[in-house]
Amino acid sequence: MRARLAPAARGALPFAALVAAWAAVSRAGVLPAIFLPSPGEVAATAAALLRDGSLWVDIGASLGRMLVGIAASVPCAVGLGVVVGLHRRLAAVLEPVAGFFNALSGIAWLPLAVTWFGLGWASVTFIMFNTIFFLVFFNTLAGVRAVPRLFEQAVRTLGGGRRHVILQVLIPGAMPNIVTGIRLSIGFGWRALIAAEMIATSTGLGFLIFNAQNFHQTDTILVGIITIGALWLLTDRFLLQPLERWTVERWGLVAP
Amino acid sequence: MTLRERLAAWGLLLGGALAAWTLAAAALPVPAYVLPSPAAVLQALGDLVTKGILPFYVLASLRRLVTAALVAAAVGVPLGLLLGMSRRVAEFVHPVLNFFQSVSGIAWLPLMLVWFGFGERTILVAINYTVLFPVVFNALLGVRSVPPLYASALRTLGASRWRIARDVLIPGALPNIATGLRLGLAYGWRALIAAEMLVGAHGLGFMIFSAQSFHLTARIVLGMSVIGALWVLLDYFVLRPLEEATIARWGLVQR
Numbered sequence A: 001m002r003a004r005l006a007p008a009a010r011g012a013l014p015f016a017a018l019v020a021a022w023a024a025v026s027r028a029g030v031l032p033a034i035f036l037p038s039p040g041e042v043a044a045t046a047a048a049l050l051r052d053g054s055l056w057v058d059i060g061a062s063l064g065r066m067l068v069g070i071a072a073s074v075p076c077a078v079g080l081g082v083v084v085g086l087h088r089r090l091a092a093v094l095e096p097v098a099g100f101f102n103a104l105s106g107i108a109w110l111p112l113a114v115t116w117f118g119l120g121w122a123s124v125t126f127i128m129f130n131t132i133f134f135l136v137f138f139n140t141l142a143g144v145r146a147v148p149r150l151f152e153q154a155v156r157t158l159g160g161g162r163r164h165v166i167l168q169v170l171i172p173g174a175m176p177n178i179v180t181g182i183r184l185s186i187g188f189g190w191r192a193l194i195a196a197e198m199i200a201t202s203t204g205l206g207f208l209i210f211n212a213q214n215f216h217q218t219d220t221i222l223v224g225i226i227t228i229g230a231l232w233l234l235t236d237r238f239l240l241q242p243l244e245r246w247t248v249e250r251w252g253l254v255a256p
Numbered sequence B: 001m002t003l004r005e006r007l008a009a010w011g012l013l014l015g016g017a018l019a020a021w022t023l024a025a026a027a028l029p030v031p032a033y034v035l036p037s038p039a040a041v042l043q044a045l046g047d048l049v050t051k052g053i054l055p056f057y058v059l060a061s062l063r064r065l066v067t068a069a070l071v072a073a074a075v076g077v078p079l080g081l082l083l084g085m086s087r088r089v090a091e092f093v094h095p096v097l098n099f100f101q102s103v104s105g106i107a108w109l110p111l112m113l114v115w116f117g118f119g120e121r122t123i124l125v126a127i128n129y130t131v132l133f134p135v136v137f138n139a140l141l142g143v144r145s146v147p148p149l150y151a152s153a154l155r156t157l158g159a160s161r162w163r164i165a166r167d168v169l170i171p172g173a174l175p176n177i178a179t180g181l182r183l184g185l186a187y188g189w190r191a192l193i194a195a196e197m198l199v200g201a202h203g204l205g206f207m208i209f210s211a212q213s214f215h216l217t218a219r220i221v222l223g224m225s226v227i228g229a230l231w232v233l234l235d236y237f238v239l240r241p242l243e244e245a246t247i248a249r250w251g252l253v254q255r
Helices: A007-028 A040-052 A055-086 A088-101 A108-115 A121-146 A148-159 A161-202 A203-212 A220-250 B003-027 B038-049 B053-085 B087-102 B103-117 B120-144 B150-157 B161-199 B204-213 B217-248
Strands: none
Touching: A007 A040, A007 A220, A007 B087, A040 A055, A040 A220, A055 A088, A055 A121, A055 A161, A055 A203, A055 A220, A088 A121, A088 B003, A088 B161, A088 B217, A108 A121, A108 A161, A108 A203, A121 A161, A121 B120, A148 A161, A148 B103, A148 B150, A161 A203, A161 A220, A161 B103, A161 B161, A161 B217, A203 A220, A220 B087, A220 B103, B003 B038, B038 B053, B038 B217, B053 B087, B053 B120, B053 B161, B053 B204, B053 B217, B087 B120, B103 B120, B120 B161, B150 B161, B204 B217
């Protein structure tokens, strides 16, 4: 019986159980409604926020910042990662440095960003750039370094020049790492964005939930949390995971 | 490249960066609070250490992280293993765990503030939540990733369910558990810094956030360096060796 359920239904079933449990808890009145609104109230709030367009504005603001952050940092990080990765000595020195900045990713940049750029989109972009850049740079570097030298030597033996080695061995060989780095950095970036929006902006999903907290609007907070989780799951499931799988299949190396 | 060469290169890099930074701080026509000199950061370090503020904040942040790590190991690992033992249960809870894993603790923070107020309790709940879910999720994945062949082999030899769990499923899941702990703590460390900023309790996140209000930029740079350095030390000397040792000892190579 269960085996015949469509995968989508099987994925939705646990969430239905979760919502049912939530409804039961809120109906039993264990917690006051201000602490835990019922699923019905949260759905009504979501509908109201969608109708007056404010939820769309916040979703648009968050996704827009995410895209700006990605567009600004990923090309720089991949380019620089490949260039540094080509110089093995330089790469050995710079890898731990990138690791240090990796550890600093995200919200730790916020106080400095606010000092330099004030509150607003420039601060958020600065935080996003630093978070995404170093993770992608680090992974690109590691990817280029992990390509077995045997492949490089094989191309050279066959008369390939430096250009061939770079374009046909090192970059394709590093692709799986690069894409994994991008996926990871977007995960960290999304978390950093939500935290940054709470402090440094007046739009976006992070601001929505933090501002609602000032007025004890737990229904709005829950709408925001569910939106944040759902957006990430959809992006990961339908964009990043297929991209990663495809890259690994297309360019993945099995070390000899 | 030998270690000595590498150390020399790092020394050179660090020296060059410090020199460029000092020069920029001295030459650029910006106020000191926009770009404090390395000397000012060192002074802030001496100042905060002698006053005992920095060690106190470092200990506060580390204590929270270690608490969360212990809770995740004591509660999250057994829970994940247990849920992973049955294929049906694992399939059922998988999407829910994935959802909770991907909503960071920071997104729950506004709700936790309503529930637990501004204080230590909210910070602890936020960091425990952030560390726990990746650990449970990965422990479950670990059990499920053990090839069924091994369990079948033991069953053919007459092993009980408990024997199979003890000798096959749990050891087979250990590499995933180590990876989950490392990832959970990486997310947790960042969430902790953010929670300390927003809740305003003592700790490194609070230190850099409150310094911003007073334009004490040297203190911000100092705090960031400590946050980065602590994580690098933790990752290089504790988490990574743990993960590598587990994979070397219990990792499965499928043939």
